[in-house]
Amino acid sequence: MTVRKLWIGLAMTLICSFAVLIFFGTDIYRKLPPIPGKVVDEAGNTLFTGQDIKDGQNVWQSIGGQTVGSIWGHGSYIAPDWTADYLHREAEIMLKEIAAADGKVYVQLPADEQALYKERLKENIRRNTFNEPQNSIVFSAARTKAFQQLSAYYTGLFMTDPQFNTLREQYAIPAATIKDPERMRKMNAFFAWTTWVCITERPGSNITYTNNWPGDETVGNTPGAALHLWSGFSILLLLSGVALLILYHAKNKDEEAVVLPATDPLRDSLVTPSMKATLKYFWIVSILILVQMAAGVITAHYGVEGSAFYGLPLDKFLPASVSRSWHVQLAIFWIATSWLATGLYIAPAVSGYEPPLQRLGVNVLFGALVVVVGGSLVGQWLGVMQKLGLVENFYWGHQGYEYIELGRIWQILLLAGLVIWLVLMLRALLPALRRRDESRHLLTLFVIASIAIAVFYAAGLMYGRQTHMAIAEYWRWWVVHLWVEGFFEVFATVVAAFLFCRLGLLHIKYATTGVLFSTIVFLAGGIIGTFHHIYFSATPTAVLALGATFSALEIVPLVLIGFEAYHNYTLSRSTNWIKAYKWPIYCFIAMCFWNFLGAGIFGFAINPPIALYYIQGLNTTAVHGHTALFGVYGILGIGLMLFVLRGLYPDKHWNDKLLGWSFWSINIGLLVMVTISILPMGILQVIASIQHGYWYARSAAFMHTDTMQLLRWLRVPGDIILALGEVLLVLFVIGLKTGWSLKEER
Secondary structure, three states, X not given: OOHHHHHHHHHHHHHHHHHHHHHHHHHHHHOOOOOOOEEEEOOOOEEEEHHHHHHHHHXXXXXXXXXXXXXXXXXXXXXXXXXXXXXXXXXXXXXXXXXXXXXXOHHHOOHHHHHXXXXXXXXXXXXXXXXXXXXXXXXXXXXXXXXXXXXXXHHHHHOOOHHXXXXXXXXXXXXXOOOOHHHHHHHHHHHHHHHHHHHOEOOOOOOXXXXXXXXXXXXXXXXXXXXXXXXXXXXXXXXXXXXXXXXXXXXXXXXXXXXXXXXXXXXXXXXXXXXXXXXXXXXXHHHHHHHHHHHHHHHHHHOOOOOOEOOEOHHHOOOHHHHHHHHHHHHHHHHHHHHHHHHHXXXXXXXXXXXXXXXXXXXXXHHHHHHHHHHHHHHHHXXXXXXXXXXXXXXXXXXXXXXXXXXXXHHHXXXXXXXXXXXXXXXXXXXXXXXXXXXXXXXXXXXXXXXXXXXXXXXHHOOOXXXXXXXXXXXXXXXXXXXXXXXXXXHHHHHHXXXXXXXXXXXXXXXXXXXXXXXXXXXXXXXXXXXXXHOOOOOOHHHHHHHHHHHOOOOOOHHHHXXXXXXXXXXXXXXXXXXXXXXXXXXXXXXXXXXXXXXXHHHHHOOOHHHHHHHOOOHHHHHHHHHHHHHHHHHHHHHXXXXXXXXXXXXXXXXXXXXXXXHHHHHHHHHHHHHHHHHHHHHHHHHHHHHHOHHHHOOHHHHOOHHHHHHHXXXXXXXXXXXXXXXXXXXXXXXXXHOOOEEEEO
């Protein structure tokens, strides 16, 4: 296929995919579950108002939001999903109250009579009682009783009631997480409304606003026909996509033989002042890796000892919600920093041009990065520790949404930093873009990906402090999926191709067609596939159908570039100079492995709607998260960092032994951690979810059984091996400056 046809294909993919994403995004707006003016009992007494719901959402965000359990399945794993937990407890109370109204004790009734009361419960709890003319939701007498009892229950849990000490320990929720009773009242209203959304049927339908999620047979929440239909269709589409990909690759596998250079083509490349200035970015990357690792260790241990770290009462100073926020946020920061710094290094290297004041711009951007990272982490701590008002928390503290926890001001500053980065990149690349040589197509795609990185982070500004949860989730996944998983991946693919071409391992012509084709394949599924994250976030069935269908096409295209890199590496391994790039190339090979296992197998395992119905937010998600975010993006970031460091320290060979131990420890540790601990925990949770309901799979009663606790402890060996690898990597980077990572002259 010609380059011109590939460009047309890419343009059509982008236009059509975003048209669908935006059009059906408006469908989410049109069919939102209502936030009423008030919620009343059957006598017309106000239980809480719509403003209470909105303020309660902000209270929930201020304590860490999706880092303290989850809402609609999105969030962390130690505490329960509050909507599933509330729904099951609500059902139990309502069954008791409905039976009591007939003078009976529900638990003492025979099974056949209990079944009759369960049917009455379903009719009561699933009926849509939103009164549009009066803008109110009416709670039945039984539901009103449940709301009152559950308000007292959650107040005791999140405040200071001593009878909840054990449960707080199991959930890793510190006492007095919420200190103000008025805040607690409003968060109870938010919990009640988000649960109402999960069990209330859409007008004219027998399916709830969340497509019958969470699964709980007691209230009639079972998977609908659409989940089975679109799950099967997605698998068929996946098989078809794989077949077509193999066919395309087979038809285009013949290439011109690459004449390997006799010496390292990059050995004598000019290193400009701005390129040298990127070194400090990798020092920051090294520091963030260690801090992120420590935060992860602390967070994992909170699953065993919910209020302490080996006896140290750490939750008084560093609650689990803060350590998890830092763990996730720092991962994004250090991975993105390594990629952005690589771009700043590559741009002048490709063009051979150093714009005026480019080094100053690189240094200013570095300072901005330090401010955003440090300021956002401090803000998250202040917010969770309840030291900020609800408005101040949104702007400076903790937004409560996973992966974009940082406050709105820090978001804006980060976006400004990305714009500065884009300007620095473009001004350095302009001379190369003006040249009409073979590399212009790859450079153009590189520029498009760079622009997308800067622009698509702005999607995180499309929701406000009290925006409806369904809308906030829609835009949040624009950031997480399209920014982190989408255009950053295109950017990394292009950078990798450039590096291998400059080393003489890939021909620029075939690298260009390969990258363009890979980008089309990924974005054809990846853009509309954003919907697969929000099957159950109060979105219409059309969103579920599209998400399931197109996300099946997300066969990560980096595998193709990785195959070419590995193929050319094996051809050239007898060449002496290529040994200097052994470990950066090994990182690309490892990235391909984790692409296949983590993003591919583990990702698709939780992707079909019928699978995600039972396992969303379980440890199976953590398996995919660790192996994709760290295994693919993290190890790729490390590989890019090592490539740049190779260019910044060109005169001597490296201490391969130190770097080798680091590489194998990181990959083996990640594999051991996932397969010995997190994956078995996830599988047992899946079984529990299918057999007893989603609420049970996330409950303290199940998660703190002896078996689950043992599996948590079995994470320690993998964590130690992984941590050792990261420490050795940082020691290697330090050693480049001090000399212990360097050997004889090249």
